[in-house]
Amino acid sequence: MVARIFFIGLMVLWSFLPTYSQNTTHNTVFDCNNLYNVEGMKIGEKAPQFSGIDQDARPIVLSSILKYQNKNVLLMFYRSSICPNAQQQIVELQKKIEGFESKNTKVIAVTTEPMEKIIEMTQKNKVTFSIIHDNNHRIMDAYKSSIKLSEAQIKPLLDQGGKIEKNVNEDYYTIPIPVIYLISRYDQRIKAVFISDKQQLVYAAEYIQSKILE
Numbered sequence: 001m002v003a004r005i006f007f008i009g010l011m012v013l014w015s016f017l018p019t020y021s022q023n024t025t026h027n028t029v030f031d032c033n034n035l036y037n038v039e040g041m042k043i044g045e046k047a048p049q050f051s052g053i054d055q056d057a058r059p060i061v062l063s064s065i066l067k068y069q070n071k072n073v074l075l076m077f078y079r080s081s082i083c084p085n086a087q088q089q090i091v092e093l094q095k096k097i098e099g100f101e102s103k104n105t106k107v108i109a110v111t112t113e114p115m116e117k118i119i120e121m122t123q124k125n126k127v128t129f130s131i132i133h134d135n136n137h138r139i140m141d142a143y144k145s146s147i148k149l150s151e152a153q154i155k156p157l158l159d160q161g162g163k164i165e166k167n168v169n170e171d172y173y174t175i176p177i178p179v180i181y182l183i184s185r186y187d188q189r190i191k192a193v194f195i196s197d198k199q200q201l202v203y204a205a206e207y208i209q210s211k212i213l214e
Contacts, residue, residue, distance in 0.1 A: 040145045040179050045190050047073075047183040048142035052110075054130035055118050065106050066185050072105040073183040074208065076201075077145050077176035080113060080164065081121040085178060088202045094127050096205045103213040104185065110134050112164050112175050137174040145179050148172045180204045182212060 041047075051061045065071050076093065078086035093100075093107055100107055107129035111118065115133045122131060132139070140146035154164060154173045164173050178196035183189070192212050194204040 050139045052132035072185045074107045075181045076109045079175045092205045140176045145176045
């Protein structure tokens with residue numbers, strides 16, 4: 001009797017094994033923190049100049065913000081708004097936007113998502129700071145913060161609803177590492193760096209605001 005019960009139990013367990021194997025193989029979750037081995041820019045390096053248009057069609061020119069508006073810049077790169085970490089970072093930055101403004105700091109985010117996705121996300125989360133679509137990944141490249149992914153590597157992100165466009169004449173996708181830079185208005189150099197997996201970016205806004213900014 002005991003042997004019969006054991007045999008039936010074993011057969012029931014065996015019947016679940018193919019299902020479990022199939023689920024673990026195909027339900028791959030895109031990990032926002034992996035797939036990169038670049039270091040980004042270092043503290044003290046001169047911040048590369050860039051310009052772009054944000055979600056409200058406002059021109060964003062780094063040199064003008066630093067020099068003529070006399071503001072620091074908190075620059076955040078994120079991969080996709082479907083990434084939970086990126087969503088958290090955006091929400092945390094928005095919560096602290098008044099504090100940054102009171103300390104002469106402008107918040108700018110950069111992403112490879114197309115503008116329609118940026119507008120959708122900013123409206124949903126009531127984001128008021130500027131977000132730029134990095135066409136041809138020129139800003140990411142300048143800040144040493146870009147990585148190249150194959151079709152297979154990017155597929156889990158696209159399957160989950162992420163929208164990353166492949167550039168013309170390129171057979172790969174380019175996305176940024178998740179990183180936050182603080183650029184000083186005094187010398188236009190990198191004053192602080194927070195890279196995902198090394199520091200928790202969700203706490204970077206609070207730390208920068210309370211510990212670094214004057």
